Amino acid sequence: MKLIVIEGIDGSGKTTLAQRIGKLLSSKFRVVVTQEPFTEDIKQLLEKYKWKDQVLLALLFSADRRIHVEWMRQQSADLVISDRYFFSTIAYQSVGVDETWLEQLSSVFPRPDMTILLDVPVEVALKRLESKRDTLDFAEKRESLEIVRQNYLKLARKYDFKILDGTLSIDRLTSISIELVQNLLPSSTSLASPGT
Ligand SMILES: Nc1ncnc2c1ncn2[C@@H]1O[C@H](COP(=O)(O)OP(=O)(O)OP(=O)(O)O)[C@@H](O)[C@H]1O
Numbered sequence: 729m730k731l732i733v734i735e736g737i738d739g740s741g742k743t744t745l746a747q748r749i750g751k752l753l754s755s756k757f758r759v760v761v762t763q764e765p766f767t768e769d770i771k772q773l774l775e776k777y778k779w780k781d782q783v784l785l786a787l788l789f790s791a792d793r794r795i796h797v798e799w800m801r802q803q804s805a806d807l808v809i810s811d812r813y814f815f816s817t818i819a820y821q822s823v824g825v826d827e828t829w830l831e832q833l834s835s836v837f838p839r840p841d842m843t844i845l846l847d848v849p850v851e852v853a854l855k856r857l858e859s860k861r862d863t864l865d866f867a868e869k870r871e872s873l874e875i876v877r878q879n880y881l882k883l884a885r886k887y888d889f890k891i892l893d894g895t896l897s898i899d900r901l902t903s904i905s906i907e908l909v910q911n912l913l914p915s916s917t918s919l920a921s922p923g924t
């Protein structure tokens with residue numbers, strides 16, 4: 729099983745890209761598209777504790793991930809595409825928690841075979857998210873996403889992510905990603921173009 733992870737700030741287009749790649753590759757491979765947070769239990773706890781305590785968040789997301797990784801293993805897939813993984817914990821929770829501790833906490837999880845970072849300016853992401861209700865006000869969100877974006881760019885250098893310009897069209901991003909992912913998979917007959 730190959731594990732591909734898509735990371736980026738809220739509204740960077742991760743879910744859209746994961747679904748598009750998954751759909752295209754499923755004509756040739758057993759593909760599972762999934763996302764974090766994964767379990768309903770964790771989502772309820774996140775709401776209950778109001779997203780404030782970053783240590784608690786790191787522990788909750790990691791517990792959720794432990795369950796998620798075991799579930800991934802049980803899928804017998806050729807390819808698992810996960811919308812967020814432990815890099816999200818490092819990028820987001822390091823706003824309030826020591827990064828080294830977060831890396832140690834995350835070291836129990838398998839390293840992905842490839843991580844794609846969808847990098848977008850915060851203003852673009854916020855525009856895309858305008859319709860979504862949120863607990864943070866816009867100014868607070870802008871400020872925190874700016875830090876998270878920089879954290880991701882740092883992680884990209886350290887962990888050798890593929891950085892894609894998330895402001896490109898979804899068709900273009902899909903083509904680029906398919907090419908990257910195909911290099912990891914057996915036999916490289918090319919697939920249909922993204923629009924089909
Ligand atoms: N490349 C793109 N160009 C323009 N709009 C896009 C692009 N990718 C996604 N969008 C749009 O941006 C919005 C957010 O996309 P999406 O939900 O995929 O992002 P996300 O990173 O998964 O967000 P979140 O982290 O909040 O779940 C959606 O309305 C989607 O249609």
Ligand SMILES: Cc1cn([C@H]2C[C@H](O)[C@@H](COP(=O)(O)O)O2)c(=O)[nH]c1=O
Pocket residue numbers: 737738739764765785789812813814816817818820821
């Ligand atoms: C896995 C994970 C997630 N988060 C944050 C990032 C987002 O604000 C939300 C998830 O919602 P989205 O629809 O995927 O944007 O949770 C986090 O802070 N730490 C994590 O490990």
